[in-house]
Amino acid sequence: MAPYVPYPPGLGKVGYTVPEGQEDGHELLDPRLPLLQRADLKDKVVLLRVDHNVVKKGKIMDQYRIEVTLATMYNIIERGGRPIIMTHIGRPYDKKTKILSVKLEDESIEPVVAYLQRKLRIKFAIPLFHVTDNEGIQDIDTSINWLINDLRACKIGGIYLPNTRWFAGEEDKGEKMERFVVQLAGVADVFVNEAFGSWQPHASTYYITKYLPSYAGLCMQSELIHVQEILNPKQPFLAIVAGAKYDTKIGPLKAMYKKVDKLILGGVVYNTFLCAKYGVKIEGVEDSDIALAKDLVEQDKVEHKIVELPFVVESETLEARIEGKYRTISIKDFTPGKEYSYIVDVDPSSFDEPHVVEAIDLSKTIFVNAVMGLMPHFWHGTYKMDEMIDHNRGAQKFFGGGDTLQEFKSLHPGLYQKALESPKYYLFTGGGTVLKVIEEGDPFALPTIKALIENGKQYGYNPQ
Ligand SMILES: Nc1ncnc2c1ncn2[C@@H]1O[C@H](COP(=O)(O)OP(=O)(O)OP(=O)(O)O)[C@@H](O)[C@H]1O
Ligand SMILES: O=C(O)[C@H](O)COP(=O)(O)O
Known part of the structure; x- marks a missing residue:
């Protein structure tokens, strides 16, 4: 089935929430960019890449980068999507030594999840995966399927994956990346990129678009307009x-x-x-x-x-x-x-x-x-x-x-x-x-944005 919702007759082009022509700066977006507003989300598991890189030494320093993604989360959930959220925290992979250090206390997403639970009053589950010394997490193992069942059955509000940079495949360019990205794609139906700050072409920001219908989130759109x-x-x-x-x-x-x-x-x-x-x-x-x-x-x-x-x-x-x-x-x-x-x-x-x-x-x-x-x-x-x-x-x-x-x-x-x-x-x-x-x-030439546009071509995104 086509991953895009046709524009309902009589409603605006991206008229789900704001009528046509009233979206601030919407005309400045490249029309080829697939927008979250056009995604078919009903009963879909939505893999949402955010930039919640706000944790230092285990504490949230400033919530701003979480706050600006709430509209996209609301949009996804309200339209029947079930979210799996992911972000990186810090730079656990040392390019010089090639060591990947998983600092459980310092660079975990747990403080972000605690914040979201307090703020949204919904329950998030964090899957646990095996960590190898100096090489991080090798695989998303199938135990996540239990959580996905709960997610689809609305027993939990969302899943929040561990720090994406704890996965050996995230910054790799070869086999490890391929394996990780296929596993990531396997847990969801749709990908949404909301992480303007994360332009580097990694598995969770770039390569994932090769496998799932992909869209730009609302904060991403706003940043692309203002830049x-x-x-x-x-x-x-x-x-x-x-x-x-x-x-x-x-x-x-x-x-x-x-x-x-x-x-x-x-x-x-x-x-x-x-x-x-x-x-x-x-x-x-x-x-x-x-x-x-x-x-x-x-x-x-x-x-x-x-x-x-x-x-x-x-x-x-x-x-x-x-x-x-x-x-x-x-x-x-x-x-x-x-x-x-x-x-x-x-x-x-x-x-x-x-x-x-x-x-x-x-x-x-x-x-x-x-x-x-x-x-x-x-x-x-x-x-x-x-x-x-x-x-x-x-x-x-x-x-x-x-x-x-x-x-x-x-x-x-x-x-x-x-x-x-x-x-x-x-x-x-x-x-x-x-x-x-x-x-x-050109903002639409950022690697991560180019990948979304390419994905739109692949899945026949039609802005009209
Ligand atoms: N002279 C210095 N020596 C070492 N660290 C410094 C120095 N000046 C600033 N810093 C550190 O730089 C860090 C901020 O740099 P960074 O490049 O991450 O900026 P940023 O605002 O987060 O931008 P971006 O979003 O691009 O990452 C701070 O943690 C600060 O302690
Ligand atoms: O803090 C940031 O600038 C973003 O989260 C991107 O982080 P990175 O430069 O480590 O990719």
């Missing part, structure tokens, strides 16, 4: 990129460089840039990463878009902020070969420098994927940055990224609440994904 405001920004356009995920961000950052009028860097990204530009050595920054930043340095010698933050904080330890063991240093003192301990933050005074104030104040669009310092101890640079950005009342401000939103919320709760309501702010669930969209030049 187009960054693709076509009002100028001057300032991007502030910091944080820790250097390996997946350095490529897209180079594309971002071409798009912006000004770029401010912080975190590990800035440390690496400083090593590449000034020839200094900073503890924890690897030579292979510095090599990747060299192009950016060369490009900036010509275009001068990077607004350097002149004062940074050096610390002898990453564990804590210990009096006498950290200090503010000036990049003016950098000379080739000089060695520094960890650089863990930008000093807030950097944001008082006239060239930095000017770059922020004159911008009409500001994109922020930035935690400036190592949390939780070195928050001062991020605190000041958020204040300075808000000071520019006229600019359209886009914050994106799990940690970026979480720190914004915890450092400035009032401002964060204001941002949730203000038309001058938009909060994206993924920061790296926005960078990736800029690199691709």
Whole structure:
């Protein structure tokens, strides 16, 4: 049977809940993208990939990325679908050592499930699978069928799979991935991707679309619409990129460089840039990463878009902020070969420098994927940055990224609440994904979105 619901005569095209023409920005969606609203969900088991990557050391840091998926969950259940939900938490697979560490206490989905149960007052079951040391979970075993029977019989409200990155097949490209993805497809009838933040082509975000009729969820649609405001920004356009995920961000950052009028860097990204530009050595920054930043340095010698933050904080330890063991240093003192301990933050005074104030104040669009310092101890640079950005009342401000939103919320709760309501702010669930969209030049060219469009072709999705 066709996996799509025909548009009922007299109702809007995607008229299940909101009449045609009234969906915000709907015309900005690629018409080939299969939408959740068009999926036939009645009595179907729906495999829902979300980005609930909100747990650190066993605790939920910020519920935002859970909250924004509730509409899709409601939509699925209300239309007769039975949900199996899955997300990744953290990065359990170490690409360098090739070890997959299952940290049961730290990176389990249990806190998310507890939150959902409290919030929705429905029961979720978490299946238990065998874990192999250093290699994670090899298989979804058939014991899950008991839970699926309960799910179909409405004895439970949903199933929540363990952290997708605990499965050996999730990030694999070969046989393990094939096995995992076929097992995943075997438990459901339909796949819905709601995980804008998870653009990396893994089994649960990408390869799964080869096997099940697949659709974009409601939050995914909203993010794909709003990210187009960054693709076509009002100028001057300032991007502030910091944080820790250097390996997946350095490529897209180079594309971002071409798009912006000004770029401010912080975190590990800035440390690496400083090593590449000034020839200094900073503890924890690897030579292979510095090599990747060299192009950016060369490009900036010509275009001068990077607004350097002149004062940074050096610390002898990453564990804590210990009096006498950290200090503010000036990049003016950098000379080739000089060695520094960890650089863990930008000093807030950097944001008082006239060239930095000017770059922020004159911008009409500001994109922020930035935690400036190592949390939780070195928050001062991020605190000041958020204040300075808000000071520019006229600019359209886009914050994106799990940690970026979480720190914004915890450092400035009032401002964060204001941002949730203000038309001058938009909060994206993924920061790296926005960078990736800029690199691709098109949100519908993200690997995960291309896969949904391909799937629509395969199953004969017809937007008319
Ligand atoms: N100088 C630094 N050294 C080490 N870690 C840092 C430093 N500055 C920031 N960080 C860490 O970076 C992390 C945030 O980076 P990350 O790249 O994950 O951002 P994000 O906002 O979650 O974006 P995304 O959604 O793309 O993952 C924080 O946990 C913070 O502690
Ligand atoms: O927090 C995020 O940015 C998303 O959950 C994606 O995580 P990843 O960069 O580890 O894929």
